[in-house]
Amino acid sequence: MxxxxxxxxxxxxxxxxxxxxxxxxxxxxxxxxxxxxxxxxxxxxxxxxxxxxxxxxxxxxxxxxxxxxxxxRPQETGMDEHAMAAHAGTDDIDRALESWTVAEALAQLSPTHRAVLVETYYRGRSVAETAEELGIPPGTVKSRTYYALRALKLALEERGLAP
The missing domain is CATH 1.10.1740 (Rna Polymerase Sigma Factor; Chain: A)
Incomplete structure (x- = not known):
């Protein structure tokens, strides 16, 4: 058949x-x-x-x-173990440099923008929790977050990190 x-x-x-x-x-x-x-x-x-x-x-x-x-599936790289270990070390260094650059960009923001981003993104708080922590209305948290993210993106672009 x-x-x-x-x-x-x-x-x-x-x-x-x-x-x-x-x-x-x-x-x-x-x-x-x-x-x-x-x-x-x-x-x-x-x-x-x-x-x-x-x-x-x-x-x-x-x-x-x-x-x-x-x-x-992720793409296969075809690297041997030695090359993968060297590549992993490079990734750690790159991540550290990126973290450093992001910290510098955050430091460039105004204190109010930086505080909102730290509370919402780094501490993982909700808008309501951030509003209570900072003593501001939830709507202010939302608008500050919006403008803080725009300012952070601009600061990162100046440093060559953001697209």
Whole structure:
């Protein structure tokens, strides 16, 4: 059965999957193989219906699933352990430098803006809690937060950190 399916539908199915995969022949061949394997495992799905549309639908679903899975996974780097350790050290240094730069930018803000950002972002307080802590109305907390974030973004852009 599998040989007959492949000889009758294999060529057109491979051409269709090649178009779906952007010409990636190894991936297309894997999809065709998996599609035919599913047809062989589930002959009841083919009974009483045209075979080719079913095969094309299964192949399309496999390509879509593979694309989604690829997007959901982080990219593989191909670095060895030594390179990964060196890279991790660089990340720590970069994070420390960024923290230092953010602290400098915060210091550049007005005391009222800095206080609102410290309470809401660094201490994780809500607007109501921040208003109570600073002794100001909740609406003032919201507006100060808005303007403080704009001023912080500008200060970070001047230092080359923000887009």
């Amino acid at each position: 599998l040989r007959a399916l492949y000889s009758e539908h294999g060529g057109p199915l491979l051409g269709y999957v090649l178009r779906l995969t952007g010409g990636d022949r190894p991936q297309a061949e894997d999809v065709v193989q998996e599609t035919l394997l599913r047809a062989w495992r589930h002959p009841e799905a083919l009974a009483g219906r045209p075979v080719r549309p079913w095969l094309f639908t299964v192949a399309r679903n496999l390509v879509v699933d593979a694309h989604r899975a690829k997007r959901a």
